[in-house]
Amino acid sequence: MSSIRNDHEVARDLATEAGQQLLRLRARHGFDEPEVLRTLGDRTSHEFLFSALGRLRPSDAVLSEEGIDDKARLGARRVWIIDPLDGTREFAEAGRTDWAVHVALWENGDLVAGAVALPAQGSTLSTVDPPWLPDERPADQRLRITASRTRPPDFVQRLATQLGAEIVPMGSAGAKICAVLLGIADIYVHAGGQYEWDNAAPVAVARAAGLHVSRIDGGIPTYNGVDPSLPDILVCRPELSGTLLASIRDVTDRDGTGPHVGG
Incomplete structure (x- = not known):
């Protein structure tokens, strides 16, 4: 892998290659021991990404779900934020395609590049060539909200009821956001x-x-914080944001939970 590629290409290529390694691991190991497969998947992808970034971008810091959080990143100008295997549960289930590999770059206070590989779907979405967003969604189409297939939060159910929306169950967070990017959800x-x-x-x-x-x-x-927790997020088509933020405030005000809702 050439070190002269730009950061967008590095994110895309590393996420894609990690995903290919995970597919090969799945094929070799099978699904009879899901816990073992999950552990192998996390470790294999992390070791590949961490090593590749160390070779291609040796001066940059790395924050990984599967690695030790080296607080030296807080003084770094550039930090790669990676999730080597997002949707570990789905990865270890035969036939599931809703798992992903995440590679992002934070630089000087903001995200500047990123890629999400969906290996079992045969695609990688990245900032090299972001998906095209249709100008409009069909006016008569019911809103679709992606939510966890195993632990759908009560908050999302209440929001869907208020909006008259359909809930689309799915695995990893990366797969859910990609579903919005691809028009599978709103x-x-x-x-x-x-x-x-x-x-x-x-x-x-x-x-x-x-x-x-x-x-x-x-x-x-915001990213590269002292505490890497980020409790909540909203991703949607821009024309829906005002209505959604108002509905979220209404739902959280009525149940008294405030802006950070559990579930």
Whole structure:
């Protein structure tokens, strides 16, 4: 891998290659021991990405879900934020395609590049060539909200009821945000607790594609924080953001939970 590629290409190529390694691991190991497969998947992808970034961008820091959080990153100008295997549960289930690899770059206070590989779907969405967002969605189409297939939050159910929206169950956060990018869903909203690596890469791609991205109180999500937790996120088509933020405020005000809703 050439070290002269730009950061967008590095993110795309590393996410794609890590995904290919995960597919090969799946094929070799099979699904009879899901816990073992999950552990192998996390470790294999992390070791590849960490090593490749150390070779290609040796001066940059790395924040990985599977690595030790070296607080030296807080003084770094550039930090790669990676989730080597997002949707570990789905990865270890035969036939599931809703898992992903996330690679994002934070530089001088903001996300500047990112890629989300969807290996079992045969695609990588990245800031190299962000997905094209249709100008309009069909006016008569019911809104679709992506939510966890195993732990759908009560908050999202209440929001869907208020909006008359359909809930589309799905695995990883990356797959959910990519579903919005690809027009499979209109909204991804989460308020049950995440970390920066869960959404940095898909947020970078979503922003590049022109989607609205914010916290559920309308604030701007920030990265490379002392505490890498990022409890909530909203990703949607820009024309829906005002209605959604108002509905979120209404739902949280009525149940008394405030802006950071558990579930």
